[in-house]
Amino acid sequence: MEPKLVLALFLLISATATSEYTRPPTRKTLDFSRPSKSSSHPQQVHISLAGDKHMRVSWVTDDKSAASMVEYGTSPGRYSNIALGESTWYSYLFYSSGKIHHTVIGPLEDNTVYYYRCGGGGPEYKLKTPPAQFPVTFAVAGDLGQTGWTQSTLDHIEQCKYDVHLLPGDLSYADYMQHLWDTFGELVEPLASARPWMVTQGNHERESIPFLKDGFESYNSRWKMPFEESGSSSNLYYSFEVAGAHIIMLGSYTDYYEYSDQYNWLEADLAKVDRNKTPWLLVLFHVPWYNSNEAHQNEGDKMMEAMEPLLYAASVDIVLAGHVHAYERTERVNNGKLDPCGAVHITIGDGGNREGLARKYKNPQPAWSVFREASFGHGELKLANSTHAYWSWHRNDDDEPVRSDQVWITSLVNSECVAEKKHGMRKILMGP
Template sequence: MKPNPKLLLVLLTFGVVLVTGFKSTTADYVRPPPRENLQFPWNPKPSSHPQQVHISLAGEKQIRVTWITDDHSAQSVVKYGKQSGKYDSLAEGESTSYSYFLYNSGKIHHTVIGPLEDDTIYYYQCGGEGPEFRFKTPPSKFPITFAVAGDLGQTGWTKSTLDHLDKCKYDVHMIPGDLSYADFIQHKWDTFGELVQPLASTRPWMVTQGNHEKEHIPLITEEFASYNARWKMPYEESGSGSNLYYSFDVAGVHVIMLGSYTDYDESSDQYSWLKADLSKVDREKTPWLIVLFHVPWYNSNEAHQCEGDNMMESMEHLLYSAGVDLVLAGHVHAYERSKRVYGGKSDSCGAVHITIGDGGNREGLAHRYKNPKPEWSVFREASFGHGELKIVNASHAFWTWHRNDDDEPVKSDEVWITSLNGSGCIAERSYELRKILAAP
């Protein structure tokens, strides 16, 4: 039987449509495969040599310098000054250590230095010997730029993210939980400290805890023992009783770091502290109000659905009444940005919620999203990357998310955000906020 020319034409046309359609759906960004964990060859150093150096904000015009030595007799002193090799100031701090089964940490030093000048480069030496480090203090006024990357870990993608951050002209790095992914293997805390030292020793790193920091073994080890010993944040300076939640001011921004893995209901210490902290916020002095925690409240990814619901139920009304501008979370290994939202739906007086748990963790990306997309969700993608938040002035900020694409930082999402401070939302809810803050 001879082939039917019309039938062949139809089949050929159908095939072209299929191929063309296939190409059009795969022409979008193709997510890269996971990368192996980084390997850290043994690199012996003198026992008094400072290791895992990182800095953090520690109150007004103060910086906390943290490092570890194998020598437990090493002093917790920092020499510093504004000229390389010339240190005209010295500060002495405190130290701690911890044991975890057969593992014994080195001596962990925490030394607060200052008062320091704003937007200034300082040179410093830890313990009175070893290499010289340098850092730059944040500015005292706008503009200021924050780098944001959660769920870092120690993989090839982590290294790519850190390389991109190194090219970013940021003033403070904020991490919404899941740092080292040590997961009970304590020497991985040490390798993480060495991995991030080139960046963390030059700009303040402000962190909060995630689930991979818990490392709790009942009757044997306390929760967050490693995290609390190594990454001391300014909780005492902000009136908190726990290193798991605290706040700080920098250049017109009040940042609140909350704990997703400590009590947060209305009878908890964290909730009481949050109310007290919000009662002190002066939006004339700090017109921007930003909150970070680990488990997202607004998440349309299939991963970790509803895990933040209880915390959201306890605290969202409080943050809403206070006029929080932006909420940053991690945990879900993907990126998502919302509209201003409250109570599960768009609200012009709510906060913008951003999930950015895509720094480079070893567990891979969370590819599956719920469909149809919720009306509050603006942009979502399962890719590794980091965020940059440039707060330009008291009313406007520019947010960008940079996807890691073949080791090149590609700006994939951007938005201008206007502070709620001048919107009328805060004035409308001032009575409600006073009532909440006054409640026992």
């Protein structure tokens, strides 16, 4: 079968497999006309955390001979350090990527501004490392895409004084059209080159073609996360720590059943969490487990059945998900019921995708659902100290300082839940 016919077939299958609900009109896809640049010019620059006191700088060049080198220092134009990294590239049907560079820099001082340059030339960039202690603020927005709503979300986030961006899947919405990965990289570069973006995969990152292409090749090539640093064998799930929080990024679209590689890694990772060092325990993945929207109902049930007991036994505080193009926040919940020792689940898959909002909710509203709204926007999570966090939800229709939903969340770290469940966690990890 011709490659074009294969691509058309799978795009059709993908389109017909989506949930049946009426999507409202959306803002147009952005125009990405750009002046031509030299082949060695760094493009799509973004940074991510890469282990204790280290950052990974990623970028693309058209020049396949360009060096994977980053010069950096604490003063503009003065680079006291040089780091060399690795590079990769991939082909996808009729598309060939540029040279994709990944270079780890560090050790870096906490809460410090660094100036850096990629490949020995091009513009100077500026980043700020996260703080080592509370308070720390996370911006959260999933299902971004590349529309006018995406730009509005990014504009709002830019006004937020955040330290790390958390993205629970569905980045570029390239959906097989590989040039859209390039335009997405250019779109988010102003923010993603200045603060670490920690991402996990969604369904729009799959891009698999049976017998021709495995899934997630584009995503894994471009958005390398600290999976090796966290003992994972896959870029689709990993963990990291920042300023008193242990954050676990899971994969909704890789095996999660008991005894799978991801399940075994999650068990081991949770067993290593020190709540004295990181009193907050957060988890992100794409498909929500608690969802009262009519869109994507029950899609997360199997993963929840397999993994929720692990998260519950570990006293996870907050779970963040995307996929559903609307906002929803729950009470603490476990096994479908209100539970003071369960996690707060927040769905925030409404960063600006081209598919529009999911406006239809199920009624009556479940007891565990506190606030739900079909709007584009972003969330902000400020961990004020070891016991209290402030969550706020910001609609794009409002100014960024306006909070449509807000709540103080108390960590489970000093609660009876942790003491009661320590034995349960040991039993899950070690057996009867």
